[in-house]
Amino acid sequence: MSPSVTLALVTLAAPLGAALISVVIPPLRHRGVPAALLTLVGSVLATGAAATLVLQDVAGQAVRATVPWLVVQGRGLGEVGVRLDAVSVPMLAVVCLVALAVQVYSVAYMHGETPRSYGRYFAYHALFLFSMNALVLAPDLLQAFAGWELVGLVSYLLIGFHFDRPSAARAAVKAFWMTKLADMGFLFALLLLFARTGAFSWDVALRPEVAEATAALVFLAVMGKSAQFPLHVWLPDAMEGPTPVSALLHAATMVAAGVYLVVRADPLFAQAPWVQGGMLWIGTITAVFAALLGLVQTDIKRVLAYSTCSQLGFMVAALGAGSAFAGFFHLGTHAFFKALLFLGAGSVIHAVHSNYLSDMGGLGRKMPVTAVTFAAGALSLSGIPPFAGFASKDAILTAVEGWAGWVPWALLLATAFLTAFYMGRVLVLTFLGKPSAAAAHAHESPAVMTGPLVVLAIPTVAGGFLGPWLARGLGTELHLHLGRTPVLASVAALGGLALSVALYGRGREAPLAATLAALDRASLVDRVWAFGYRGVLLPLSGVLRWVDRYLVDGLMNGLGWGTLEAGAAVRPLQTGRVRDYALAVVLGALALLVLGAWR
């Protein structure tokens, strides 16, 4: 086993070990702190291994180490193992680093929980890191599916972490429902792929229609996991989970798994131009739609949730335009700055004990570290040069240039403007202006919380310079040029930011805000899904229940009843009188006699 494979296995084994130990030895979990320590040790080991892999530049030489799985007649149906290359290694590093930062942050953020909840929280985190790494390192689609479902499970558990709160329980179930609905696509894609090729490999040449069907099914799962319109409705509700969870799962890593999957399965999607066209449009629509709703949210976490949706739309649009690199690049930078933004928001929420922007304000002076790092994240998200977000967003805009009559390009450019606008709004309402009553006595969070913010701020600011390295690994090149797109994107971002600061700095509302807020309250997409659930799925289940109870069961019950009745009907034949039997014998003998004589 080569050293790089050993390191990759460490990134799986360390968090899995932490999770298993926490699970099978309840006292560790119930005391809280030991489970947290275990998880942190596991994450530190995993992060160390991942960082070593990056520094070794394993990306240059792709490594596969697998063992056959589900061996039937001497042949494995699938493989488990690790695959290290220019896609999985950077992703692994991003996941481990963000997870470690979030876990360190959680040590302080979650200290108010009971020891039992505290331990449970960290056990979930360890399980998440293992699942995510298993997905990232998956050598084929089968293991990816296993990891995919596991992160979905952990997402459910962590959204519903405060399961005694009805809204959290509902949000968890909603997220589970929506993503499972989409995951059916993944399952059918696996079946289709296996039926056609007898394996679950990422890169196979398929007949065009099969490739389109498989890619479309996989993309359905991606839409669910990466919260693409119209399957995005679970993501804003997922903010019911603790804020660090939102940072890790529902912003930085898990929701980006969909994008990662498409990058990973690039050979498949490259054979499916129709699906790519659909991705371009769905990504664009998601980006615009979510950004519009992000403008009017009053809950700071929901603003960030919609911005996550919107940014994922950017990535999917880039993938649809055939640029796996641009999508992947934005996935990486987004992971850092969005984790930073969520953790910063958590720091603010921790200080003012409220999620609402109206309870904040004027926190810049009271919480300088949070304010500066959050601002760095916001500027990066807005795409202000030279922050990381600018570089990756520019890569996406360049990638979609000229596609589909420039419409997606124009819409995404407008979305970049909107992004800067709503982030400017959050910055102003949170950190500038007069403090509200709740914010009057706020103070800076402890170093355990600000430390991760500072660490994440570094790639948030400078991560863009990793672009060329990443591009080389993916076999393309990133040209930093001063063309139409970067200039327009910068102008849009700066304009949006300036405009919103000018508006909200004076306490005004944006034009159309009332209309958008009404639209948001109406939550039309939610209603469609709710109707689908209550109006279609439940009645259909009712019909099926009727069929099961009265047709399937009825058939069986009828069979039993008929047997009993038939038995009762022939029972009088047995009179119990010897003479009757004798008569029967005699008659029988006579009949035989007659029959014999007759023939």
Next chain:
Amino acid sequence: MTLRALLLVATALFSVGIYGLLTRRQAVALLLSIEVMANAANLVFVAFARYGGAPGHPLVLFALAVTVAEVAVGLALVLLLYRRHGDTLLELASEAKG
């Protein structure tokens, strides 16, 4: 005596047996009827052995032995019927009713 006459006697005996079997109410009479029928059959065997050239004698001896055993079992049943019900009327034995 001809074969025909012997067969006619045997048939008559058999019919008497059946008549008794179907009409008598007493278990002992039933057994007697069965005996009569069995002996009708024996008579046929012997008749064919005498006039038809078929070697029927051994079978008759064998059938006699079986009939004795059958009567032993039948009488035991009758005895049980009597012990149980104080009479040997056949109607009393109706436990096999469905």
